[in-house]
Amino acid sequence: MTVLPEKCSAAGPAEDGLLSRMALNDNKAGMEGLDREKINKIILEASKGSRFYENELKKERQVNQRVEKMLQQKGRVAEEHLRTAQVQVDKMISELERSRELSRVIVHVDMDAFYAAVEMRDRPELKDQPMAVGSMSMLSTSNYHARRFGVRAAMPGFIAKKLCPNLVIVPLNFDKYKAVSSQVREVFSDYDQNFLPMSLDEAYLDITAHLEMRRNWPECQRSYRVCAETLLPEAGEKEESLSPVLFDESPGTTSSFQDPPGRVEVFGTTAEEAVREMRFRIEHKTSLTASAGIAPNMMLAKVCSDKNKPNGQYRIPPERREVMDFILDLPVRKVPGIGKVTEKMLAALGINCCSQLGQKMALLSLLFSETSWHHFLQISLGLGSTHIVRNSERKSMSTERTFGEMSVAEEQLTLCKELCEDLAQELLKEGLKGKTVTLKVKNVKFEVKTRALTLPYSVSSANEIYTSARDLLRAELDHVSPEPLRLRLQQAELAGGGAKDLCEIQAGFVSRPFTPPPIHTPPTISSSSATLKTHTVTSTSLHTDSVLTHSPPCTSAPVSLMPHPLTCPVCFKDMETSDLTAFNMHIDECLKCSAAQKGDEGSLSGSRVLETVTAGELQPAGEKDKPGDVSVTSGVCGHTPLVCPVCGQMQETADLTTFNHHVDECLNHNVLLELRETGIQTVHEGTVSTHTLTWFPNTQDTR
DNA sequence: GGGGGAAGGACCA
DNA sequence: TTCCTGGTCCTTCCCCC
Numbered sequence: 100m101t102v103l104p105e106k107c108s109a110a111g112p113a114e115d116g117l118l119s120r121m122a123l124n125d126n127k128a129g130m131e132g133l134d135r136e137k138i139n140k141i142i143l144e145a146s147k148g149s150r151f152y153e154n155e156l157k158k159e160r161q162v163n164q165r166v167e168k169m170l171q172q173k174g175r176v177a178e179e180h181l182r183t184a185q186v187q188v189d190k191m192i193s194e195l196e197r198s199r200e201l202s203r204v205i206v207h208v209d210m211d212a213f214y215a216a217v218e219m220r221d222r223p224e225l226k227d228q229p230m231a232v233g234s235m236s237m238l239s240t241s242n243y244h245a246r247r248f249g250v251r252a253a254m255p256g257f258i259a260k261k262l263c264p265n266l267v268i269v270p271l272n273f274d275k276y277k278a279v280s281s282q283v284r285e286v287f288s289d290y291d292q293n294f295l296p297m298s299l300d301e302a303y304l305d306i307t308a309h310l311e312m313r314r315n316w317p318e319c320q321r322s323y324r325v326c327a328e329t330l331l332p333e334a335g336e337k338e339e340s341l342s343p344v345l346f347d348e349s350p351g352t353t354s355s356f357q358d359p360p361g362r363v364e365v366f367g368t369t370a371e372e373a374v375r376e377m378r379f380r381i382e383h384k385t386s387l388t389a390s391a392g393i394a395p396n397m398m399l400a401k402v403c404s405d406k407n408k409p410n411g412q413y414r415i416p417p418e419r420r421e422v423m424d425f426i427l428d429l430p431v432r433k434v435p436g437i438g439k440v441t442e443k444m445l446a447a448l449g450i451n452c453c454s455q456l457g458q459k460m461a462l463l464s465l466l467f468s469e470t471s472w473h474h475f476l477q478i479s480l481g482l483g484s485t486h487i488v489r490n491s492e493r494k495s496m497s498t499e500r501t502f503g504e505m506s507v508a509e510e511q512l513t514l515c516k517e518l519c520e521d522l523a524q525e526l527l528k529e530g531l532k533g534k535t536v537t538l539k540v541k542n543v544k545f546e547v548k549t550r551a552l553t554l555p556y557s558v559s560s561a562n563e564i565y566t567s568a569r570d571l572l573r574a575e576l577d578h579v580s581p582e583p584l585r586l587r588l589q590q591a592e593l594a595g596g597g598a599k600d601l602c603e604i605q606a607g608f609v610s611r612p613f614t615p616p617p618i619h620t621p622p623t624i625s626s627s628s629a630t631l632k633t634h635t636v637t638s639t640s641l642h643t644d645s646v647l648t649h650s651p652p653c654t655s656a657p658v659s660l661m662p663h664p665l666t667c668p669v670c671f672k673d674m675e676t677s678d679l680t681a682f683n684m685h686i687d688e689c690l691k692c693s694a695a696q697k698g699d700e701g702s703l704s705g706s707r708v709l710e711t712v713t714a715g716e717l718q719p720a721g722e723k724d725k726p727g728d729v730s731v732t733s734g735v736c737g738h739t740p741l742v743c744p745v746c747g748q749m750q751e752t753a754d755l756t757t758f759n760h761h762v763d764e765c766l767n768h769n770v771l772l773e774l775r776e777t778g779i780q781t782v783h784e785g786t787v788s789t790h791t792l793t794w795f796p797n798t799q800d801t802r
Numbered sequence: 803g804g805g806g807g808a809a810g811g812a813c814c815a
Numbered sequence: 816t817t818c819c820t821g822g823t824c825c826t827t828c829c830c831c832c
Contacts, residue, residue: 151819158811213815237820239815252815255819298815438813468826499821535807545819551808590821805832812825 138249138262145258154545162440166447169466173448176465184461191476192460200395200485201417204370206290206304207392207400208377210283211409213300215242216387217279218269230267231259236501239271243409276300279385286380290373295487303397305487306373313368321366323379374412395422398483401435422481426453434478453479492595496531497539498522499590504543506583508576515572516565518591523561526593532557533593536567540575541588550575564593 122139146152210216214232219225219242229245231238235256248263256268280299287294291304313321366376374391381389388410392403395417406413415425430452432442450456456463457479464472477483498521505511515538526532536558537551550571558564568591576584
């Protein structure tokens, strides 16, 4: 067995190894100089013996095995290999150096202890005591008083209580945080309209253009009057009631509000001054402080924003030497995208800070995947993305729920359905569809399993997703049968599953503006993968529907290229026109006619009802009475003969099973795939999915 | 050997 | 009293053509 280096505790007894995994992560502002030993002892005592602990132990062993395997590989690396690798690395370095860009001014802004700060602002009595936001099972964030006890985000509340018995835990109130976040974003947009929000409390901005303009601004355009009413929510308590996250001993505790009301604050034209102004405005608008990092790229800006937290900012000047100086002693763990596992792997190789990454790059290139070592190389050179891409596609969306042990299959299926409904609602909000349905379950031993199913078409409605998720769950139930499936978590996820990135949303027949989905990947990874990713195979995106128009990114073919006639999804008549506007108008007319005769619902016995809702989703009749929905039965317009939505041919049968069978046959002949290649495929796709999945009950759906 | 799906896992707040 | 989240994307493995 290979003995691990001193730095790495992996070879020690299980408990030592476990501590490295479960120990306090004090890599956060306000947590410097804590008594780690004491805190870790409390965490360990609170956790030991639990199933969670056992599972962590298991995961720890797996990571240790990875480390060991890597070290064995390292032992087999010959000098000759290293020399060859170094040549390749050097070549890569000179290429990267040639493309180094220092001209952009990228800012990362991060609100200080955001959720906690909002709560303290609204409940001043919380301001001077340790508090956290979340629940007994999990905390989302904590204030700086609580951090002094080792209480931090992602820590279970019951452990936090052991660390700090006086801790006040306030439940999450997302509506409130969203409202504050939108106020902050209003300020951001004055500096960069295309800023990239990463979460409610964090964003990247490129202020290069703003600085260009700002240079010519007169002083009055850069002056802000300290306004009495925003300053003084409670008369006479100015200092106390504002900037609640400020902590006496913390750096950067100088509040902008120390100035008397009525005083005019003038900001300069430099990047530092622009960012100081931005933070000043945020504080006046929300009574909350923000920290910021200014650097030539996103990776560095993110690291910088943490440097003078809370209520501070830090800038790396746009010079190579300055960047390299900054990187020199930067611990790898501070870099976004490097977590505890990667940190441990690197530590086993004697790499703890970024400069060491550079020194051992040849070895890293032999031990890690191409994507990984390219990423490390970028970090070691202080490189990152210099262009903020806001419209990159979201790749998946999921919703999950943790609960006490659940072992009854029926209850599990009911919960699964609820999750699919929640997910469908979220998808609807963003107008997204996807092909791959994934069910994730965690059993009472904390073992996680994921099961996925990729459909030949995109889905978005609760029923469609549930049909797949339910089958996946049943498969798991069968797998453990006759034992019960003992779960503590279920998750439903929908991912793109298709190679094509589709078009701007136009849900149903009503146009909706496209809202870019939030992006949560560390930007460094995104940026590096944009240029260096060579074998990522699952980066398929969720897509939005483009039913009747298309936007610039849409690659749809022009209407005239459509190989199939347009068939009205309501009356099933083939249209003589290929003009989409006229086609839309016809459908609107049909819908009106149908709505007027709504009483005729159910005239086609045995069918479910075809609906067109404002958002364009085709849903089963059970949900049709939502406001704004218009429901139509297939029989409403009196077209008893069934028209196949795939081939467009009228079917002689009135029997739904036979009809469904025909549609399935058509689909099997890849007609759908052909339709996807056409410009307005979603008209057909929507119709098809209605018939096969939603409109007429599929026999397998009735299980 | 490459493409793509499935499963597991890393990372973040 | 309470007893370790929720969300997203990346990597790896494996199968199929």
